[in-house]
Amino acid sequence: MSSYTTSKVADKLTLPIDALYQEFKSSIKDNHLVVESDTGSGKSTRLPLWCTEADEQGNKKRVLVVEPRRVACLALASFVGESAKQDTDYNHLNVGHAIRFDSNVDENTDIAFVTPGIGLRWLSMSQDGQDEKAGLF
Numbered sequence: 001m002s003s004y005t006t007s008k009v010a011d012k013l014t015l016p017i018d019a020l021y022q023e024f025k026s027s028i029k030d031n032h033l034v035v036e037s038d039t040g041s042g043k044s045t046r047l048p049l050w051c052t053e054a055d056e057q058g059n060k061k062r063v064l065v066v067e068p069r070r071v072a073c074l075a076l077a078s079f080v081g082e083s084a085k086q087d088t089d090y091n092h093l094n095v096g097h098a099i100r101f102d103s104n105v106d107e108n109t110d111i112a113f114v115t116p117g118i119g120l121r122w123l124s125m126s127q128d129g130q131d132e133k134a135g136l137f
Contacts, residue, residue: 015040015041015042015045015046016037016038016040016041016042017037017041017042018042021046024047024050025050025053028050028051029055035047044065044067044072044076044080045076045079048063048080048111048113049080049083049087049090049093049111052090052093052110052111053089060110061110062109062111063110063111063112064112064114064119065111065112065113065114066114066115066119067113067115068115068116069115070099070100070115072113073097073098073099073113073114073115074097074113076097077096077097077111077112077113080095080111080113081093081094081095081096093110093111094109094110094111095109095111095112095113096109096111096112096113097112097114098112098113098114098115098118099115099118100115100117100118
């Protein structure tokens with residue numbers, strides 16, 4: 001399991017949410033979580049990375065992040081993707097985005113930043129359904 005406090009990303013920029021890493025990791029194991037925090041605390045940049053970390057059995061996780069604005073999806077996907085590349089704990093991750101008429105999400109995407117409409121569309125589809133237009137994986 002990753003030791004986030006020693007990562008390159010954490011060394012460059014410390015955010016308020018970093019102090020909750022251990023509590024978050026232990027809580028997310030058995031619970032659904034709703035995280036509420038101030039703007040700029042690191043919710044959209046740190047939590048998706050933490051969620052991709054393998055569990056005790058080595059199972060890799062995929063993450064869907066819903067952002068209300070198209071520009072936020074694009075900016076966050078770019079920022080988190082670049083941050084992950086600079087961090088040895090996360091440099092293997094593929095980060096993508098899916099907004100109306102634009103998607104780079106595929107079966108290899110680990111973190112997908114999407115708008116609410118795309119997220120609802122994906123979640124409402126049957127398990128075996130494929131939707132090329134939405135960029136489903």
